[in-house]
Each structure stands twice: as C-alpha cells, then as structure tokens.
Amino acid sequence: MRPTVLIAEDHSVVRMGTMVMLEQMYPNILVSEAASFDEVIEQLSQTKFDLIILDIHIPGGDNIKMIETIHLRQPGIRILIFSSYDERLFAINYIQAGAMGYVQKDASNIIVKIAIAKVLNDEQYISADLQKNMVNRWLKTGNKPKKGLMVLSAREREIMNLLIKGHRTNEIKTILNIQASTISTHKERIFTKLNVENVIELEQLVRAEMKKGN
Known part of the structure; x- marks a missing residue:
C-alpha cells in the first residue's frame, strides 16, 4: 500500500511530527503539506489523495463547511479531523458532515496511528471515550x-x-x-x-x- 496523504495544518512543528509518524507507518508513503486552506484547494487540484488530515482552524478555512468543499473537489477522499478542540463538543458535527474520524492533538501517538490506519482502511474512527459519551447521552435522552x-x-x-x-x-x-x-x-x-x-x-x-x- 502506498497511500497519498495531505497534512492540512498551519503549525510547522505539528506537520513535521505528523509526517514522521506517517513515514513510520508507511515507509513508501507520499505526503504533501498545506499551511492554509487556499493551499489545500491548490493541492487538491494537482494531486489525488487517499487521505487529508485536517485541522479545524487552518487559516482561510470555514470550519465545518470545509468538509463539503473538499468532497466537491475530491469525492472519494477520506477526511480525518486532527484538532485541539474537545471531541465531545465537536466530533459528531464533523463526522455527520462527512469526516471519517476525529482525533485530538493531545492523544497519544498510538491513538493517532490507530485513527489514521482505520480511516485509510475506509473505517470510521471514534475514540472509546466518545463512544461511551454518546451511549450515555443516548440512554439518558433517547429520542427526546x-x-x-x-x-x-x-x-x-x-x-x-x-x-x-x-x-x-x-x-x-x-x-x-x-x-x-x-x-x-x-x-x-x-x-x-x-x-x-x-x-x-x-x-x-x-x-x-x-x-x-x-
């Protein structure tokens, strides 16, 4: 497997760390970078990607609307949200909008690798804590x-x-x-x-x- 991945993140240190992690997982991977949403659009017009690892607040982006914009340009691309924001507040909205996973930036390297591997394998990634949170809320509220x-x-x-x-x-x-x-x-x-x-x-x-x- 030789996946093509776009890292959409404005912090160079985070991009570098993510790239190192990806290269450890897939030695022959092709990785591109984008520091703004304008660069994301430019990259999408030039290369077909298997996965985009997307920061919610990348400069020039429009938050949850970015999901639709990305899918309009590459319908088959998988989107993994990589954010510092609490997943309990934001993950469900982004997954409902079309992202295949949501992982927090303070998660361990093992968790991030699991999320990347699952999404690249066409599986949805939701953390165990978020799944528990969702079940508890459903049990308490049902269809209320x-x-x-x-x-x-x-x-x-x-x-x-x-x-x-x-x-x-x-x-x-x-x-x-x-x-x-x-x-x-x-x-x-x-x-x-x-x-x-x-x-x-x-x-x-x-x-x-x-x-x-x-």
Missing part, C-alpha cells in the same frame, strides 16, 4: 428533544469553546476569521439558548454537561 450543549450549532460551539478558554472578541475574530458583530450575535444566541448571563455561568454549565456524559 435536544438538551444542554446539543442545542448549539457547530459555529456556536466553536465560539463557546473559545469564550470559556478566556479569548476575547478581537482574539476570536482573528482565530475564526469572522466579524466582531457576528461573534456578538452568536454569543447572544449561546447565552439565550443555554440560559446563562455571562461567561462564568457558561463555563460552569459546560463543566456540568461534560460530567453528565462521563
């Missing part, structure tokens, strides 16, 4: 209406995650490449949907929801 954090859209969850990490509007604007007014609108919707009045209450609610899934 969405509750807690599940009422938020993918974009609202991203902004929520940045807010509870202490990022201010100007920082979020730069990270997500969106207008400050858009952030304010999403923030207001988040507070309304979750019935909280400030970021402190939001953080407390998120912690409580995470405990429910464990």
